[in-house]
Amino acid sequence: ILNDPDVYKEEAFNARKTWIEYINRLAGFLAGNAMLLGFGWLLLFYRKRKWLLLTGLNLVLMGIEAWFGSIVVATNLVPWTITIHLFLALVIIGIQLYLLHNMQNKQRSDLPKEKAFQWLSWLILLITFYQMFLGTQVREAIDALVKQGFTRAEWIEQLGMPFFIHRSFSWLVLILLTYLFWKNRKDWHYSRINVAFYVLAAELFTGVALAYADMPGLVQTAHLVFATILLSVLLLMRFDAQAHKKELF
Numbered sequence: 001i002l003n004d005p006d007v008y009k010e011e012a013f014n015a016r017k018t019w020i021e022y023i024n025r026l027a028g029f030l031a032g033n034a035m036l037l038g039f040g041w042l043l044l045f046y047r048k049r050k051w052l053l054l055t056g057l058n059l060v061l062m063g064i065e066a067w068f069g070s071i072v073v074a075t076n077l078v079p080w081t082i083t084i085h086l087f088l089a090l091v092i093i094g095i096q097l098y099l100l101h102n103m104q105n106k107q108r109s110d111l112p113k114e115k116a117f118q119w120l121s122w123l124i125l126l127i128t129f130y131q132m133f134l135g136t137q138v139r140e141a142i143d144a145l146v147k148q149g150f151t152r153a154e155w156i157e158q159l160g161m162p163f164f165i166h167r168s169f170s171w172l173v174l175i176l177l178t179y180l181f182w183k184n185r186k187d188w189h190y191s192r193i194n195v196a197f198y199v200l201a202a203e204l205f206t207g208v209a210l211a212y213a214d215m216p217g218l219v220q221t222a223h224l225v226f227a228t229i230l231l232s233v234l235l236l237m238r239f240d241a242q243a244h245k246k247e248l249f
Helices: 015-045 049-074 079-104 115-148 152-159 161-188 191-212 217-248
Strands: none
Touching: 015 049, 015 079, 049 079, 079 115, 079 191, 079 217, 115 161, 161 191
């Protein structure tokens, strides 16, 4: 970071970005304190080793994420720092979802038993996870284009291969999840597949809006939020399947 010349460039004051960063830090403060209270609650009333270890790990990761977020801002969004910041956030969300799922300890009676569901749900999860990092590369490329003076209307033409791979993989996820959705409506009736399909539809809608409406800022945010929700639903599907597997054995 210290050797990157972009770190030492002063940015002009922007009131809107300042308020966004302020709200972001407030949200991080609330999330961190909520996690701390959850850890204290488990320590006082449950003391289950597995839950305490995972909650403690997540608390440490939240502190690292908050610290690294300040690095991202202080270094004027050096490209690779955005990817790491997102990765840490996804790990925190994944651990939190696993904890909540494990605490509920409920077996899903509507979970599909076919191998097609097992393989496709894994494949869709992995592609979606990779898609999010391709998205950060696109975001980083946009930052570089802005610094070079390209306008919003010129971004798509200049983004290159990561954008086209990102778009192509979106079609692949759509095809695979549409098959699961059709199969689910016909045979399985597993509610999480329906939720994943509708969230993907919203995600693709925002993606199309980004590509054809010169990438408006609010749509960029919505695109990332929907992607995170989709990944969360897919993770819960895998947690359901894993819990069912343990029940069988």
